[in-house]
Amino acid sequence: MAPTATTVDGALPSASTNLGPFHACAACGHEGWSAAVASSREAAGTTRSLPSDLPTVAAGAWGKLAQLAAKFTKALDGDMRPLSLALHGRPELGFEESFAADTLCTYLERLPGWHVERGICSLPTAWSASWTSPHGAGERTVGFNSEMDALPEIGHGCGHNLIAVAGVAAALGTARALEACQLPGRVVLLGTPAEEGGGGKCYLLDGGAYGDMDACFMVHPSPFHVLGSSLAIKRVSVTFRGKTAHAAATPWAGINALDAAVLAYNGVSVLRQQTEDKVRIQGIVLPEPSWVQNVIPDVARLSYGVRAPTYTQVDRYLQRVCDCFEGAARATGCTVEFHVDAVGYEEILYNAPLGNIYEEYMTATEGVTVLRDVPFSGSTDFGNVTQRLPGLHPIYAIPVKDSQRDANHTVAFHTAAGTPEAHAETMKSAAGIAVAAALFAADAHFAGVVAEHWKKDQQQEKK
Structure with a gap:
């Protein structure tokens, strides 16, 4: 499958593009983003105490960077839909995701600037794709995850076909935005097998696959929009x-x-x-x-x-x-x-500064109301990742007939995960984490706030 060409010219989206507060005003190029940050600070105060100087991303090209991260991520819609359907049509169990891994790696191997490695950490279906900006690696590496495994008998009843393409799109969108703004940075995308009980990310952690990352991002479909921890x-x-x-x-x-x-x-x-x-x-x-x-x-x-x-x-x-x-x-x-079992799943350590950026994008740009600081009752091996580095794992809603009866791990959710409507919601959520990741990569102050918040939460968890 040939990748869709996307022009990386640094141009701002046209005036008709609806990016909410992320749409820079014609006079200064960053007023919209400044308003979003102010709103994020105010929202943060409703959940827990955060540093008052969160984050200083309103100056210079940062407003433009946020726009481009969302724009370039969503521009990949045409490429991501066939990939998602391919995985949806051939569900594979944990550690057996040969078709999914090959499909995604083959796509990424055709993209200039991306280095793909298959079978990492002695896991045949795990893989990595890395990119370094032409303007240098910079001080931070941002990571993304693409889950691939399905459920016995149910198929993609947890929507991992959507998670897979969300990770790809967000990683590519983040990289293209950094390059367009002539910024340094490094992006790593991991293909993570066997989330459904196999603990693929735990093995990747032990194997050092997350070792270079300063923060990691992924999204997960459900009937609801939620930001918070997990069990x-x-x-x-x-x-x-x-x-x-x-x-x-x-x-x-x-x-x-x-x-x-x-x-x-x-x-x-x-x-x-x-x-x-x-x-x-x-x-x-x-x-x-x-x-x-x-x-x-x-x-x-x-x-x-x-x-x-x-x-x-x-x-x-x-x-x-x-x-x-x-x-x-x-x-x-x-x-x-x-x-x-040798592999247990730790709780997600929710990072509010990263979550605030995601929420502002989803609320103001995509018109979505996100429930905040709400732990969801599921468990994930991404929790283990967030115990070792800052991370963000938003839960986003795809349309189902009944939010209780047709929730995750049902045949109905498998059916929903293959619909155009679910794909559209996936691309919105992928754009949200791309915005947060790009700003984390570009802004040292914001990255420091994220790291400080993570360290404080770690200490609190140990009490």
Whole structure:
């Protein structure tokens, strides 16, 4: 697929282009952006205390930079739609995203100035694409993520086909804006496999893929527009072992592993009555092919996930869940083994200065109302990224028939993720993070505010 040519000439969008407060006035070229920053400061005060000098991006070319980041990102609409549909039509499970990775890498490899590396960090479907401005690398590198994996049976019921193209468009739009404004900077886009439980970003973190980044950005579709944190999660698999016997002839000779699983399940259900707000514990009993009605089961397995607002809370409640497992084993005479997944997802460390810029763009330019400082109940391995460097993970809305019944991880959401309307909303959100990323790359003061806020939040999380 040949990339659509986009002229990078540094020209401002025409007067007919609606960029809200980001549209520079004819007299000075930055009045609109100055107003947006002032509004962002005021909005920031409604959520938490932020430095009063956030951020000084109103001077010189910064208003123009914001315009161009949005303009160049949305200009890629024609290229991104076929890429999104290609991934949507061939959903692949985590660590198996060969078609998606090849499709996206092939597109990026045709673009001048971009260096693509496949199979990074010993993950065959992970990849990176990097760009350095002709005017130098500058002091900061901004990163973006393109998720690619789908769900079993459901397909792209979490819209990762949209996340993939949003990352590509935002990365390219940011790079083209920096170049057009003759600014230094470096952009890195990562193809991140297996977000759905596989923890691809965790492996990329361990492999150093995020090591050069100063901030990282991605977006995620849902039925709502939200800025905030996420829930941390750890998963545990449990196996009860007993002794088989004929259920009618000699039931006393058996040790019922399924009884232990039922007791454990009910014990955890009772535990939920005493959990703190926003703690979520979900589990299932896994069917065994050896089970028959007239034989006492000698093995039973469960799978659980423990979510909470912080990783510390997850550990605390995970211990209580494991206590339920051990109690059920003692009560039935079974043995129990449980294995906590090596990869857990930490909570997103929401960065308000970056979020304020995104919100101002989405509200004033795209006419979208974004709910702020609202933690969403899902979990993501991007949380682990934000614990190591500043990041932004806006949740944006795509049209669905019923916001509750047709939310993420449903067949209906898979269908919605392939619609032109969902694609249009994706390009808007991609433009929003491109604006925030370009300003972070260009403005040292703003980047310092972002870093300071991240460090303070880290310290607060540890208390």
